[in-house]
Amino acid sequence: MASLELMKITGYTDEEFQNKFSGNPYAFMINPESIKIQKSIEYNDQQAPATSSASQKYKSTPSNKLSFEMVIDCTGVVDAKRVDMAKEITALETIIYTYNGKIHRPNFVKVQWGQNITFNGVLDSIDVSYTLFKPDGSPLRAKLSLSFSQYISPKTVTMTDAPQSPDLTHIVNVSEGMSLPQLCLQTWDDDSLYIQVATYNNLNKFRNLNGVNKLIFPPINPSSQ
Template sequence: MTGSLEHMIIQAYADEEFNQQVGQFTVWINPATYTHEYGISHSDRQAPGSNGASPEFNKVCQETVAFELVFDATGVVPPPIPGTPIPKKGVTAPIDEFRQLAVTVNSDTHRPNFLRLIWAQLQFDCVLSKLSISYTLFRPDGTPLRARLAVSFTSFSSEVELAQEANLHSPDMTHLVTVLAGDTLPALCFRIYGSSQYYLGVAAFNRLPDFRRLRPGAQLVFPPLSGAAA
């Protein structure tokens, strides 16, 4: 219904393809703000004695999403699911439920669950990278009634998805390349591996006396990244 409150949902999956859902957590109070960070890593190619750097693209870094969750068991804030009673043990139970979903190591997969954040336009496949809990209100007996959870999530994509997104020649296979006029070893490495930083390893693998002067028609072997070029 238009105008109704839409709560953030955190779904948990046992597999990296996000097919086997094993749980779901509905946030009681939606975040007031959240940050979504992107990063690109560059290698510093500054030559000795030069006036400035010439950054060279290395890789696209993982995205991160961070926000703060407020848990309140005072009764002032109604539970996100109608009919759900206020926890008698304060915020301990819902926090344990969240930790079980996002932090605890799954006995079958031997790792914490994969997570999917869903809230309006935000859909983020990720893993929890950091959790910090601050308890701020208590009953006279010490039972915590309110807590703030600072959470950070790191994006996750399966190996298949990464390969499809990169749309590059597979770097884990051996490639045989015939040198054309104008080819340079750094440029060929970028074409094969997605980065030119491996040119010295490829030069050594092919026993090139001078990697700066490639002979047109020569054939070069580009080994898998797990091999000599790595």
């Protein structure tokens, strides 16, 4: 019988999720009953002249959201070694919420459940409700609502958000038989910018690129052409 995979949260001190925060990841005592992943698209409503309704023009794709509820049970029934509620809450908050002076912000976090669910993000909110108490008032059980936003580093956003944008620099491999206008069309979906690329690379030809292996496609503002 396969062992139970517990959800865990690992802290990271860099936005590329390479350097782990000191200490162990926080392992859940009880896995969530459900998780919610929210994806959305934002539009600007634009109404053309002489029309009765607005059309939606794409604006942006916000980061994905992950939310779920978890239970911390310190009665000793779930885990006889984990019976200190304050210690559990502190361990979790240190990873996901507490300000980290070394990086001047809370940690980046990776939420993992088995091999199928991995979410790199940052904490949006944490709500704690205590639901069971000892006679002296100290809490024995807590339900936590957690919400995270996906985090993608600015470097990765630049690479993935606009791979064909003329305002970014590209290094393009030249295939045999390709002309410069064809490469501009392939890279920027605009074959009219070949003169600027030829000038930047000191080319005196653009139809026959034999002997040329790579070209630099510099940032160009098509509206100024």
